[in-house]
Amino acid sequence: MFEEFILVEQSLKLSGEVNLSGAKNAALVIMSSILLTEGKSILKNIPFSQDVFNMAKLLEGLGAEIKFDFENKEVEIDTSKVAKFKANPEIMKKMRASILVMGPLLARFGRAEIAMPGGCVLGLRPINFHLTNFKKMGVVFIQENDFLTATVEKLISRRIILEYPSVGATENIMMAAVLAEGKTTIINAALEPEVLDLISILKKMGAKINILAPATIEIEGVNFLNPVKHEIMCDRLEAGSIILAAAVTGGQVYIPNGDASVLDVFLLKLEEMGHTIKAEKDGKGIHFVATESPKAVSFKTAQYPCFPTDLQAPMMVAQCLAEGVSEIEETVFENRLLHVKELQKMGAKIEVEGTKAIITGVKELQGTKVNASDIRASCALVLAGLAAKGSTTITGVHHFKRGYDELDQKLESLGAKIVINDNEIIRKSSNNKQVEL
Numbered sequence: 001m002f003e004e005f006i007l008v009e010q011s012l013k014l015s016g017e018v019n020l021s022g023a024k025n026a027a028l029v030i031m032s033s034i035l036l037t038e039g040k041s042i043l044k045n046i047p048f049s050q051d052v053f054n055m056a057k058l059l060e061g062l063g064a065e066i067k068f069d070f071e072n073k074e075v076e077i078d079t080s081k082v083a084k085f086k087a088n089p090e091i092m093k094k095m096r097a098s099i100l101v102m103g104p105l106l107a108r109f110g111r112a113e114i115a116m117p118g119g120c121v122l123g124l125r126p127i128n129f130h131l132t133n134f135k136k137m138g139v140v141f142i143q144e145n146d147f148l149t150a151t152v153e154k155l156i157s158r159r160i161i162l163e164y165p166s167v168g169a170t171e172n173i174m175m176a177a178v179l180a181e182g183k184t185t186i187i188n189a190a191l192e193p194e195v196l197d198l199i200s201i202l203k204k205m206g207a208k209i210n211i212l213a214p215a216t217i218e219i220e221g222v223n224f225l226n227p228v229k230h231e232i233m234c235d236r237l238e239a240g241s242i243i244l245a246a247a248v249t250g251g252q253v254y255i256p257n258g259d260a261s262v263l264d265v266f267l268l269k270l271e272e273m274g275h276t277i278k279a280e281k282d283g284k285g286i287h288f289v290a291t292e293s294p295k296a297v298s299f300k301t302a303q304y305p306c307f308p309t310d311l312q313a314p315m316m317v318a319q320c321l322a323e324g325v326s327e328i329e330e331t332v333f334e335n336r337l338l339h340v341k342e343l344q345k346m347g348a349k350i351e352v353e354g355t356k357a358i359i360t361g362v363k364e365l366q367g368t369k370v371n372a373s374d375i376r377a378s379c380a381l382v383l384a385g386l387a388a389k390g391s392t393t394i395t396g397v398h399h400f401k402r403g404y405d406e407l408d409q410k411l412e413s414l415g416a417k418i419v420i421n422d423n424e425i426i427r428k429s430s431n432n433k434q435v436e437l
């Protein structure tokens with residue numbers, strides 16, 4: 001059988017200007033939140049990645065009508081005819097974010113039927129915080145094999161304490177609570193920028209939500225919510241990836257719609273490496289210039305505003321090529337160092353001790369055949385390919401397509417040579433020369 005792959009050629013210094021797409025992680029939950037309303041809503045700045053198309057299919061399976069406007073990067077979601085509550089198990093297995101339809105379905109219809117969700121292989125990734133707290137809100141679950149049926153007559157608003165600030169659990173519980181009578185308080189809530197974008201659209205719909213210190217979200221339930229128009233925030237993780245592509249090739253990039261204020265710790269670490277970063281007014285508009293001699297820096301991932309776990313793998317590539325020894329600790333997911341083995345094949349010097357990677361910088365990486373095991377690993381391997389001698393062939397292409405909206409083409413516009421051969425499309429490099437496959 002034909003195996004899809006991405007072919008990346010060693011790149012000269014990437015340089016130029018590039019705009020970001022909408023944030024995939026915000027888009028997925030926001031699309032799901034539209035189930036809370038009855039009627040037509042419009043989402044602008046929608047990223048066209050496979051996970052977004054999968055979420056659209058999931059909503060269609062429930063009875064929603066979806067129209068994408070590819071030219072204007074918009075999607076119209078009409079929820080007037082939603083009358084089914086069973087989420088497509090095939091899609092649920094592909095994408096963990098499918099669990100996010102549960103809160104809105106319970107809030108609007110009192111019923112949701114879901115298969116246990118899948119997604120990237122990042123460890124156990126249980127959904128216990130979602131389920132335990134829905135139970136506390138009065139939801140009854142019946143499990144049959146891998147299928148869960150959740151029902152509730154009337155959601156009970158209450159004080160919910162998360163032992164860990166899970167992004168998905170915070171979003172799901174909040175989407176249930178906006179239509180529950182009375183006040184729900186989520187203590188130790190996740191406050192990632194994507195969660196704030198969800199709060200912003202829920203408020204436009206008519207929800208009553210306040211953020212209180214420390215890390216608390218207070219929701220006063222309302223009787224109904226209205227359809228809305230909303231522009232999805234730009235993808236901070238895509239911004240980080242593009243900046244790192246410039247960093248590992250010694251180049252420079254300007255991102256007019258990038259927001260430095262949602263990347264603080266990440267940018268701080270790049271500055272410590274010796275790179276130069278300047279933001280325009282209010283943090284919007286990011287200018288990045290790579291240093292010729294990057295220094296190794298250590299960091300650990302944690303919930304926002306700490307270093308984002310989704311940029312750990314791409315940042316590791318920069319450490320592989322920096323001078324000195326760095327230590328990276330992954331604290332969010334217990335199995336998020338699978339890219340290490342692939343980077344080692346490319347000549348990286350990395351030792352793993354539990355959830356820590358200890359990296360000794362090398363002068364150069366070598367292109368070879370590697371496999372991407374999750375969305376962010378796929379991006380890391382593309383970046384490694386840009387810096388590595390010769391060509392790099394990356395399998396596991398579906399992960400790249402799940403997470404990014406034409407990131408390959410954005411990098412090509414900065415001078416990279418990347419070909420995605422996915423049996424449907426053979427993309428050409430920007431200089432219009434067909435790359436030999």
Ligand code: UD1
Pocket residue numbers: 024025026028096097123124125126127128129130131164165166167168169190194309310332333334
């Ligand atoms: C979201 C993001 C993902 C990002 C992650 C952390 C989306 C679609 N995905 O994933 O890109 O890497 O936040 O910023 O927005 N956990 C439990 N029980 C639960 C839920 C989570 O133990 O019920 C654990 C997870 O296994 C993980 C940690 O909590 O170790 C963080 O997970 P969570 O914040 O929920 O991540 P997601 O919402 O799945």
